[in-house]
Amino acid sequence: MGGGIGGCALALSLHAAGITDVVVHEAADGVRELGVGINVLPHAMRELDELGVAAQVAAVAVETSELSYHNRFGQQIWLEPRGLAAGYRWPQLSVHRGALLSVLHDEAEHRLGERRFHYSSRVEADDLEHLEGDVIVACDGVHSALRSLAAPAEGPPLWNGVTMWRGTTVAEPFLGGRRMIMAGVLAHRMVIYPICDLPDGRQLVNWVAEVRTEDGRPMPRQDWNATVDVTEPLRYFDAFRFDWLDVPSLIEQSEQILCYPMVDRDPLTTWRHGRLTLLGDAAHPMYPVGSNGASQAIIDARVLARELRLRSDISEALQAYEGQRLPATAAVVLANRRAGPERSMELVAERAPNGFERLEDVISHDELVAIAADYKRTAGFDPATLNDRPSLSVPDA
Secondary structure, three states: OOOOHHHHHHHHHHHHOOOOOOOEEOOOOOOOOOOOEEEEOHHHHHHHHHOOOHHHHHOOEEEEOEEEEEOOOOOEEEEEEOHHHHOOOOOEEEEEHHHHHHHHHHHHHHHHOHHHEEOOOOOOHHHHHHOOOOOEEEOOOOOOOOHHHHOOOOOOOEEEEEEEEEEEEEEOOOOOOOEEEEEEEOOEEEEEEEEEEOOOOOEEEEEEEEEEOOOOOOOOOOOOOOEOOOHHHHOOOOOOEEOOEEHHHHHHOOOOOEEEEEEEOOOOOOOOEOOEEEOHHHOOOOOOOOOOHHHHHHHHHHHHHHHHHHOOOHHHHHHHHHHHHHHHHHHHHHHHHOOHHHHHHHHHHHHOOOOOOOHHHOOOHHHHHHHHHHHHHHHOOOHHHHHHOOOOOOOOO
16 A cells, blocks of 8 residues: 555565565555655665666665764764765665656656556555455555554554755765765754756755754654745754855745655564555554665565565465564654664764864774764664675575
8 A cells, every 4th residue: 555665665675575466555656756855875775776676766866975063053973985986786776756766756657557557546554455465555645544454553644843844956076975974963963965956067965954943742744845935944044154055045946845754663573464465654663764764665565575476375474574663663653763873973962062163082993983873783784794794585486
């Protein structure tokens, strides 16, 4: 259920595993290139490569080769190579969400056939008993209608009080044109990276402005496509003018600004309800920390397809999928609540709220390295582990 990134990745994964009797139900009346930028990390790019769609995604993306953290004054805290530059066998790509979805959807529809995709087909919890199929997979996002079957007493998503404003702006490349940057702290920060190279030498730059505006749980359901006036985020970031990037100008020049609260859900003890299981944000919605949301959904899809293909018993396959992915993604959800790899930005702000003259007087290089490495291990993209682990592809599928 759901024809987004997780649902289309699952359709492709099932087909690659030799399971072709697949139906995708999508509530919208078609697939549209909505949203803004996302990152696809090397552990997910490995899966897209093995599914045969990596080149198509790369053609509409920017290969991210660097990541840097900065304080609110623009002073650099951390710089590391990313993707191929960091020794991975697969790149890290920054891409418009709609462009990624278009690639996955078009290829899934081509391989499975158009008749396998049902649009304007919203599935609610009460509809489950009337659906045909050995397995029902809810890929319907943070507001999943089917998750309630696995967690009937859960309630709405949890808000951490941070409001996010998102936009894209055509701009000149900054810091070499292949860098993702974060500046500030989780309660007041910018996340900025290019997602498309334009013919005139400029780039389409994705930006996210985040501010803790309220505290309160739970949070009412929100609209992912809600737009706001530029003055909303601008008033919080007028001072973010660095010698290497003018953040207020970037915000001002955006054609459209989307607004949404930063939410997640507590990890569940099970994703199963009979023949139903969960995938992606329906299973483990997480804060957009560490660039992991879409990547984890793609890995979910690959693991689930593999288990369904290799095990004759459906119940055992669903249990094996959950046994691998639920604890792994729960660890990421909880790590993201602690600021994930961006914890170094929080520590520097606590220790040097007015900036610093020498970074080493505030935080050691070893501490910075440890924070970054620990998150990579938690999220499943430690370079050595990822490069050397066995493939998730099904042999002779």
